[in-house]
Amino acid sequence: MLYHVRMDVRLPPDLDPAERADLITREKAYSQKLQRAGKWPQLWRIAGEYANFSILDVADHDELHTLLSGLPLFPYMDIAVTPLAAHPSKVGAGS
Numbered sequence: 001m002l003y004h005v006r007m008d009v010r011l012p013p014d015l016d017p018a019e020r021a022d023l024i025t026r027e028k029a030y031s032q033k034l035q036r037a038g039k040w041p042q043l044w045r046i047a048g049e050y051a052n053f054s055i056l057d058v059a060d061h062d063e064l065h066t067l068l069s070g071l072p073l074f075p076y077m078d079i080a081v082t083p084l085a086a087h088p089s090k091v092g093a094g095s
């Protein structure tokens with residue numbers, strides 16, 4: 001199943017700089033592992049914001065929740081999920 005996910009990162013301004021750097025390093029490694037596994041096929045920065053639009057490709061809502069809640073930045077994110085269904089007008093989708 002495909003999900004469109006918006007993630008807004010809201011790190012506290014007073015977060016210890018070393019902790020902030022560690023979180024971001026771990027987040028990158030976690031997301032790149034999922035990208036290489038094909039679970040996170042699209043990742044786009046929203047221009048001008050500390051936020052992204054992502055497409056996640058997972059089995060179901062439970063896997064999505066497990067994946068998202070494992071993000072090192074999860075405690076510092078607002079996340080909006082939109083499940084995607086096939087569009088009947090898409091070329092190649094059938095008659």
Ligand SMILES: O=C(O)C[C@H]1C=CC(=O)O1
Pocket residue numbers: 007009027028029031043050051052073
């Ligand atoms: O920077 C972000 O948008 C948050 C998050 C998503 C992937 C990643 O490496 O960090």
